[in-house]
Amino acid sequence: MANNIPSWLNNVPPGGTFSAENPYEARASTSGSPPVVVQQPPPAEPLILPADVLEMHDRIDFVRNRIIRQSHFVATLGFRLRPNYQVKDIEELLYEAGALKRDTKLTPDDLKSEQLAAWLREFNLYLPGSPALLPTGNLPPRVASRTIQIPSRLGYTSPTITSFLMHHLTPLFPGHPEYPEPGERCSICYDPYSAAHEPILITNCSRCRGHMFGYICLRKWISSGRTGFNQCPVCRTMWFRKRRYELRRIERQWREIEEREEEAIRREEEAFGVAMVGLREDMLRTRARRVLVEGVLVAGGVAGWALRSGAEWFRRGLGY
Incomplete structure (x- = not known):
């Protein structure tokens, strides 16, 4: 019976089988020629990672996918993007933290940016080139939540810029108990306060607490958009959360206000001629005071200072 065994089987390694698990595969041709022996690559070693790390990598992909999507939308749509889809910077994502669980059925399109931030610090531990921010064992619990959880870093929840302008600024004028002493200077421009450089106080x-700045200086500080524009120049306390789209709306409103102010002054100078030049300082003083006292948010939620025409204020001062 052994004589009936084809000679080509001698090429099969000792102990070999014809199962799929064998690294050698012997195949006979239908023409009777010797079979082709194919060397299979060795099986890859399984990637063994702790369960928490595997779960974390899933969430890395989840967050990265959302950020890439938003970046693409911003690049293609630009300023036409709706505010809810604005891409937030890393600092704000870390600040407005939510929570996700591994087996969530929510897709990136179903979630807000704030809800993707809970795991961002932990993700940075495994992202290429990112420094370790937190120990690997300090992972949050596996809890799913649609509620935005904002930590109280500063002892209070930082408001929006609109809320800050409405509730955290107090204009000061002579006679107010907090009005600065003569010679006291603005912390931004270091010029003394005057009738044309009215102070405004940070409150609540x-x-x-108790930090004071010139109104015009503070307006320029906030609208500059530079690093720290949402923080106090003195103590670096965060006044409000960064929302670029909101800041752009405020900047547009403030520019319109400044243009109306200058146009009103120009018309008055043309109307009153030389007499107006001597009264310009009084007009500026009256205007600055009314801006501070009657500073409000205009309708529609756009932040700005509601100004009346300089001509009207000037005529009131002259008793017209």
């Missing part, structure tokens, strides 16, 4: 802010 637990860690930025």
Whole structure:
């Protein structure tokens, strides 16, 4: 019976089988020629990672996918993007933290940016080139939540810029108990306060209490958009959360206000001629005071200072 065994079987390694698990595969041709022996690659070693790390990598992909999507939308749509889809910077994502669980059925399109931030610090531990921010064992619990959880870093929840302008600024004028002493200077421009450089006080802010600035200086500070524009220049307390789309709306409104102010002054100078030049300082003083006292948010939620025409204020001062 052994004589009936084809000679080509001698090429099969000792102990070999014809199962799929064998690294060698012997195949006979239908023409009777010797079979082709194919060397299979060795099986890859399984990637063994702790369960928490595997779960974390899933969430890395989840967050990265959302950020890439939003970046693409911003690049293609630009300023026409709706505010809810604005891409937030890393600092704000870390600040407005939510929570996700591994087996969530929610897709990136179903979630807000704030809800993707709970795991961002932990993700940075495994993202290429990112420094370790937190120990690997300090992972949050596996809890799913649609509620935005904002930590109280500063002892209070930082408001929006609109809320800050409405509730955290107090204009000061002579006679107010908090009005600065003669010679006291603005912390931004270091010029003394005057009738044309009216002070404004930060209030209702637990860690930025009693700080005072010139109204125009503060307006320029906030609208600059530079690093720290949402923080106190003195103590660096965060006044409000960064929302670029909101800041752009405020900047447009403030520019319109400044243009109306200058146009009103120009018309008055043309109307009153030389007499107006001597009264310009009085007009500026009256205007600045009314801006501070009657500073409000205009309708529609756009932040700005509602100004009346300079001509009207000037005529009131002259008794017209």
